[in-house]
Amino acid sequence: MSKLLQVENLSTTFYTEDGMVPAVRGVSFHLDYGESLGIVGESGCGKSVSCLSVMRLIPKPGEMTADNIDFEGKDIVSLRERQMQQIRGNDMAMIFQEPMTSFNPVFTIGYQLQEAIRLHQKMNKHDAKEKSIDMLRQVGIPRPEKVVDNYPHSLSGGMRQRAMIAMAISCQPKIIFADEPTTALDVTIQAQILELIGELKEQTNTSVVFISHDLGVIAEMVERVIVMYSGIIVEQSDISSLFSNPKHPYTIGLLHSKPRIDDERAKLKPIPGSVPNPLDLPQGCPYNPRCEYVMDICRNKLPDMYEIDKNLHQARCWLYA
C-alpha cells in the first residue's frame, strides 16, 4: 500500500474572547490507499478539528498551520481556495455526526445530492437526478424515486444518515472522513449503518478515516488507530495490538472504563479527574494530572512518540523512552 495522505505537524488554533484555544497541537499521521484509519478520543480532544483542517474547513477566527499536508502529490496547505474546492467533495468527502443539522431543511434530499454531483461532474439536470436516485438506491433507501423529492425532516435518523452517505460517495471520493457517523443513532440502526459503510468501502476501495469516541465501533471498523488526548496524538497502533497490548496510560484508562463483554464482573476502573481546560493546559504531558504512573519529567517536558513495535505501534509516553 502506498500513501494517499501525509499530514505533518498540523496545528489548529481558535482565537476566542477568553484566549487562544490550541485545539490541535502538532499532529502527524498518514493514510494509505484503501486503508481505514480510526481516530479515537473524548470530546474536545481535537479529532474532528484535525479532519476539518485537512479539508481546510476551519472557519475564521480559527487558524491552521502545518509543515506539510500531502494529498497525492498536492500540498493542501498552499493550494488556492478554488483548487481546494475541486478536491473537497470530489476527492475528499465528509459524513457528519448529526444528519438532522447537516442537511439544509429547505431543500429536498434530491436537490442537495444533485448540487454536489453537478458541481463536480459535468452532468445535465436530468442525468444528475437519475444519478442521485441511483446513489440513494445504493445506500439501501427504499423507494428512492420517491425519497429524492422528500425534505430531510420526513426521513428517520437512519435514513437521513444513509442519504448523507449517498451524498458523500456520489463523486467517488478517495477519502471519506466519517465523523461519529453513528453516535446519534440507536444500536440497531447503528449496526445497519456500520455494515453499509463497511460494504461500500469493500466495493470501492475508498480510504476511510473513522472518528469515534466509541472504542467498540472503532474495533469493528478500522485497521489502524490513532488515540488523541488534548490535541495531541498519544498512541498510534494497528488495531489488534492496541486492544491486546495498549501502552499509553490514557489508552489503558479508556479501555478500563468500558465494561468487558468477556469478563462480566471485572470492576470498572475509571480515569480520575477530567480533561484539562484547553485555555490552561498543564506543563509537559497533558495527561500527567490524571496519570497513575506520573513521574517528575512528565510535569516538565512533553514526550516524543516512542516506538513500541517498529512502524506499527508508537506511544507518546516517558515510560517507553
Next chain:
Amino acid sequence: MAEEKIFQVNNLTKFFPIRSGLFSRVSGHIRAVDSVSLQVEEGLTMGLVGESGCGKSTLGRTMLNLLSPTGGEALYRGQDVYQLDARSLRELRKEMQIIFQDPYSSLNPRLNVGEIVGEALRVHGITSSKSETQEKVEHILKVCGLAPYHIRRYPHEFSGGQRQRIGIARALVLNPKFIVADEPIASLDVSIQAQIVNLMEELKEQFGLTYLFISHDLSMVRYISDRVAVMYLGKIVELADTHELYKEPLHPYTEALISAIPTIDPVAKKERIILKGDVPSPANPPSGCYFHPRCPYAFSRCKVEEPEFRNITGSRYASCHLL
C-alpha cells in the same frame, strides 16, 4: 434471591394525545407505555433498555407519578402511588427520586449548588435552620465526590461529570430508597461514565438503594443491573436476570439488540443480526406482535395475534409466539 418487592407495576399505560386541527381535537394517541407489568425487588438494580422513543423514560416517570397514567397501577410497598392524596404523595416523594440524563439542562443555572441540593430539604421541612441545611448539603456533596467549597458555585462552573454528581447529590439528600436513573451517563465522556457508574454502585451499597437504571447502552446496563427489562414500542418484550438475558436472549428483539453491541475485542468477530427498517411509530403500531415487521423469524400468526407476556422459566418473562 428472595428480596422484597419495592415496586409492583400492573398493566401500566400512558398514552399521549395527538391534537390537530382548528379546535385541537384529539386525533390519535402516542402509545408511549402500553400495559406494562413489572416488579422491582428491593436492593437490586433493574435495567431498562430499548431504543429511543420506546417509552422507557415515560415508564420511569409515570412510575414516580411525575406523569399521570392513562391506566393501571403502580404499587410502592403495596401502596398505589396514583391513589394517594397530596400529602401522602409528598411524603412518598422523599423515598422516590430521579436522576436526569442531561446535567446541563436539569440544573437551574441561577441557583448555586447549595440552593439546588438544599431546596428539597427546605421544601420537605427536614432541616430547621440554615446551618443545618448547609451541613447536610456539604456532607452529601462529599459523599458524591465533590468538595464542601463547591456549595457556593453555580452549575456553569462545573464539568459534565461534576454536574451529574450534583444531580445525584440532589436526589440523594432526602435519603430515598428508590431512584430512577434516566440515562444518567448518556451525555458523558467514556472515562467519566465509568466514574459515575462506580459512584452509583458505591452509593447503592452505602445507602441500600434500589435503582431503575434506564439506558440504551447495553454493555453498561449489563454491568450495573441485576435484572433487565427490554422495551420495544411501549411494551416490555423480555424480562430476565442479567446474566441469563445476555447469555441466551429469548426474544428475537433482545437477540438482535445484544448482537448489535460493538465489541472491544477485534478478534472475536461475532455473527450479527441486522434488523431491517426503523422502529414503527408508536401512534400507529403494527398489528399482532409489534415487532413482527422487523423480526427475522416472523410467521403468519405474528401478524394477527399479539403474543402474551408470560413466564417462560424460573424468573424469565418474554412475549413471543416462538417460545
